[in-house]
Amino acid sequence: MTTRARVSPPAALARRGRLEVEGLAKTYRGKRRTFEAVRDLTFTVEAGELACVVGPSGAGKTTLLRCIAGLLPPSAGAVRLGGEPVLAPPPGMAVVFQEYARSLFPWLTVAQNVELPLRQKKLPKAARHGLVERSLAAVGLADVPGAHPWQLSGGMQQRVAIARALAYEPDVLLMDEPFAAVDAQTRAELEDLTRSLWHELRMTVLFVTHDIDEAVYLGEQVLVLSASPTVVLDSVAVDLPARREQLATRALPRFAELRAEVFTLIQRAKTYHTAPPAGEARA
Amino acid sequence: MRMLAAGAVRLAYLLGLPAALIALWGAVTAGDRYLYYPPLDEIAAAFGETWFSARLADDVLPSLGRLAAGYSGAVLAGVALGVLLGSRPRLRALSEPALEFCRALPPPVLIPVLMLVAGIGDTMKITVIVTGAVWPVLLNTVQGVRSVDEILADTARCYGLTGAARLRRLVLPAASPAIVTGMRQALSIALILMVIGEMFASSSGLGFAIVQFQRGFAIPEMWSGIFLLGLVGFGLSLLFGLFESRVLGWYRGLRNARRGE
Numbered sequence: 001m002t003t004r005a006r007v008s009p010p011a012a013l014a015r016r017g018r019l020e021v022e023g024l025a026k027t028y029r030g031k032r033r034t035f036e037a038v039r040d041l042t043f044t045v046e047a048g049e050l051a052c053v054v055g056p057s058g059a060g061k062t063t064l065l066r067c068i069a070g071l072l073p074p075s076a077g078a079v080r081l082g083g084e085p086v087l088a089p090p091p092g093m094a095v096v097f098q099e100y101a102r103s104l105f106p107w108l109t110v111a112q113n114v115e116l117p118l119r120q121k122k123l124p125k126a127a128r129h130g131l132v133e134r135s136l137a138a139v140g141l142a143d144v145p146g147a148h149p150w151q152l153s154g155g156m157q158q159r160v161a162i163a164r165a166l167a168y169e170p171d172v173l174l175m176d177e178p179f180a181a182v183d184a185q186t187r188a189e190l191e192d193l194t195r196s197l198w199h200e201l202r203m204t205v206l207f208v209t210h211d212i213d214e215a216v217y218l219g220e221q222v223l224v225l226s227a228s229p230t231v232v233l234d235s236v237a238v239d240l241p242a243r244r245e246q247l248a249t250r251a252l253p254r255f256a257e258l259r260a261e262v263f264t265l266i267q268r269a270k271t272y273h274t275a276p277p278a279g280e281a282r283a
Numbered sequence: 284m285r286m287l288a289a290g291a292v293r294l295a296y297l298l299g300l301p302a303a304l305i306a307l308w309g310a311v312t313a314g315d316r317y318l319y320y321p322p323l324d325e326i327a328a329a330f331g332e333t334w335f336s337a338r339l340a341d342d343v344l345p346s347l348g349r350l351a352a353g354y355s356g357a358v359l360a361g362v363a364l365g366v367l368l369g370s371r372p373r374l375r376a377l378s379e380p381a382l383e384f385c386r387a388l389p390p391p392v393l394i395p396v397l398m399l400v401a402g403i404g405d406t407m408k409i410t411v412i413v414t415g416a417v418w419p420v421l422l423n424t425v426q427g428v429r430s431v432d433e434i435l436a437d438t439a440r441c442y443g444l445t446g447a448a449r450l451r452r453l454v455l456p457a458a459s460p461a462i463v464t465g466m467r468q469a470l471s472i473a474l475i476l477m478v479i480g481e482m483f484a485s486s487s488g489l490g491f492a493i494v495q496f497q498r499g500f501a502i503p504e505m506w507s508g509i510f511l512l513g514l515v516g517f518g519l520s521l522l523f524g525l526f527e528s529r530v531l532g533w534y535r536g537l538r539n540a541r542r543g544e
Contacts, residue, residue: 071437088440095441102434107456107533116452117442148533150540168442 016082016092017047017171017204019068023077026063037063039229041077045221047171050198050205052215054262055225056270061208064230065176068206069095081172091121094165098177100158104149111136111145114164121168135167136160138197155186159193166197172204180210188246191218195244212266216258217244224265226272233269236262321503326510329503334511338492343511346477346489349405353412354473358466361417365424365462366454375425386422390415390472391479398484408480408488415476419468427461428454460534463527470523474516489515 026038037060045051055061066072068079070089079086081093094117097103104113111132118128136142139159149157158178165173175194179187195218198205209215215222222236238258240249249255305323312322334343368375394411401407431454439453455462481490489512496505528535 066437069437069441071440089443091443093441095438097434097438099434102432103438105435105453105456106537107459116444120443120448148536150537164442 015047018080018082019045019172019204019206020080020083021064021068021077022080024064024067024074024079025076026060026067026072027075036229038067038074040231041225043223043232043235045172045204045206047082047204048202049220050195050207050218051221051223052219053206053208053223053225054210054212054215054266055230056227056266057210058228059225059269060228060230061210061225062176064225065095065174065206065208069093069174092171094168094170094173096158096161096165096173096175096178098180100154100161100178100181101150103161104157104164106148106150109146109148110141110152110160113149113160114167117164117168131167131169132163135163138166138200139163139193153186155182155190158182158190162190162193162197166201170203172206175205175207177209178207179214187214192244192246194218199242212259212262213250216240216255216262217246217249222258222262224262224269226269229273231272233272234265236265319502321506325503326506329501330507330510333504333507342487342489342492345405345487346481347515349408349412349480349488350473350477352405353409353477354416354470356409356413357416357469357473358420360413361420361465361469362424362455362462364417365421366428366450366458368421369425369428369458370454382421386418390476394480394483403484408477408485411480412473412476416469416473419472420462420465423461423465423468424458427458430461431457460531463531467523467527470519471516474512474519478512 021044022042024038024041025036028035028037041064043051053061053064063072067074068086070079070086070093073087081090084090086093105116108116114132114135115128118131123131132145133142136145139162141156141159141163144152144156149160152160161178178194179190182190191214194205194207207215207218209218216238219238222238224233224236225231226233236258240252240254240258308320308323312320368378390411393414394407397407397410397414401410435457436453439449444452477488478490478493481488482494485491489508493505493508493512496502496508
C-alpha cells in the first residue's frame with residue numbers, strides 16, 4: 001500500500017485519536033409525535049485533547065454521547081474517529097457511564113471485569129494480566145482484584161470502570177457524567193485521577209458533564225451545548241496551567257473568569273430557542 | 284459452649300417436627316393394626332428389604348435415569364428457546380398465545396397421545412417429563428433475557444461483546460437468577476411426572492413399583508416406596524440448593540448489598 005509508506009507512525013498515532021462530529025442530528029420518531037433531541041452538532045476534538053461538554057439539563061448530552069459511541073445511529077450527520085466513520089462501537093473507544101453500578105458485571109470480580117474486554121480483543125493471557133494489574137494500580141485499586149464490584153463503595157466502583165476503560169487502551173475515552181452520582185470528596189479525587197491519567201496516557205478524552213466547575217477544571221476545551229434541540233453554542237478554550245490542583249487552580253482569577261464565561265453561555269443556552277436574538281435581551 | 288448450644292437449637296428446629304410426626308404415626312398405629320397404615324418398624328423393615336435389593340437396579344436407577352434425562356432435556360430446551368424468544372420480540376409476540384395454551388395443558392393428559400406416538404418405552408416417559416418441566420424454565424428464561432440491564436448491554440457492546448460472547452458473558456449470566464428459579468420449579472414437576480409416567484403401561488421404575496405393591500396388598504412395601512420418593516425429592520432439593528449457592532452466590536451478595544444501602 002502506498003499510503004502506508006507515506007504516513008509515519010507518530011502521525012498515524014496522532015490521527016487515530018482525532019474525533020470529528022459533523023452535522024450530527026438525532027430525531028426520535030414515535031408513532032404519535034417526533035422529538036428532535038439534537039439538531040446540528042459540529043465539533044472536533046484533536047487527538048490527545050481533553051474536551052468537556054456542558055449543557056443545561058435535557059440538552060441531549062446522553063444522546064450525543066450514545067451517537068458518538070456508535071450505540072445509537074444518528075438521523076443525519078456523521079461521527080469519525082481517526083478519519084473512519086463510526087457506525088458501531090469502534091475498537092479504539094472506551095466508555096465510562098454515570099451508572100457505575102449498572103455498567104460493571106456483578107457476577108465477575110473486579111479483575112475479571114477489567115479483563116473481559118481484553119479477552120474479547122483476543123490478547124494472550126500474560127498481556128491481559130499485565131494490563132489488568134497496571135490499570136488497577138493506576139486507579140489505586142491494586143489490593144481488591146478478587147472482590148465483587150458490589151462489595152465496593154460507589155467511588156471505588158467507578159474507579160473499576162475507569163480501570164477497565166484504561167486497560168482497553170483506547171484512542172478515545174468517552175465519559176458520560178461519570179462522577180454525578182458520587183459524593184463531593186470522591187468526586188474531587190476522581191477528577192484529579194482523570195486529569196493525571198490523561199497526562200500520563202495522552203489519549204483523547206470527551207467528558208460530558210452538567211457541572212460548569214468540573215468542565216472548566218478538567219478540560220482544555222469546553223463545548224457549551226444549547227437546550228434541546230441541541231446545537232453547539234460556543235467553544236471555550238481553557239488556558240489554565242496544565243498541572244491542576246483542586247484548591248490552587250480553583251482559586252485562580254482566570255478560573256473564575258472562565259467559569260463566569262461558561263456560566264453566562266449556559267444561561268443563554270437555556271433559552272436559546274425561545275429568547276430574542278442577543279442584544280435585544282429582555283430586562 | 285455457646286456455639287454448641289446454638290447448634291443444638293438449630294438441630295432441634297431441624298428435627299423437631301419430623302420427630303413429632305414419627306411419634307404421632309407410632310402412637311396412632313401402635314395398638315390396633317390398621318391394614319393400610321402399618322407401624323413404622325414394619326415400613327422400615329420393608330424399606331431395607333425392598334430397596335436394598337435387585338430393585339435398586341431394576342426400579343430406582345431407571346427412574347432416576349429418566350428423571351435426569353427428562354430434566355436435562357427440559358432445562359436445555361427451555362433455556363435455548365427462552366433465549367431465542369427473549370431476544371426476538373416479534374417471534375415472542377407470534378408464539379405467545381400458542382405457548383400459553385400449551386402451558387395450560389396438564390402434562391399427564393399427553394401420556395395417552397405420547398403412547399400412540401412414542402410407544403410405552405423410555406422415550407415416552409422422558410418426553411412426558413420434558414413437556415411438563417420445560418415451561419417454568421422457558422418462561423423464566425424469557426423474562427430473564429428481556430430484563431438484561433440496558434447500561435450493562437451498552438457496556439458490553441462498547442467493549443466488543445457480540446454474538447456468542449455476548450450470549451455467554453452477558454445474557455446467560457444476567458438471566459441466571461431467573462433461569463435458576465425456573466429450574467427449581469421444573470425439578471419438582473419433573474419428579475411428579477416421572478412417577479406418573481411410570482404408572483402407565485410400565486414395567487419398571489418407582490411409580491410402577493408402588494402401584495404394583497398396592498395392587499398386591501404389599502402395604503408396608505408400598506409405603507416404603509412413598510418414603511423413598513420423598514427422600515429422593517428431598518435429596519434433589521438439597522443438591523439443587525448447593526448448585527444454586529454456587530451459581531448465584533454473586534446474586535445473593537448483590538441483593539444484600541443493595542438492601543444495605
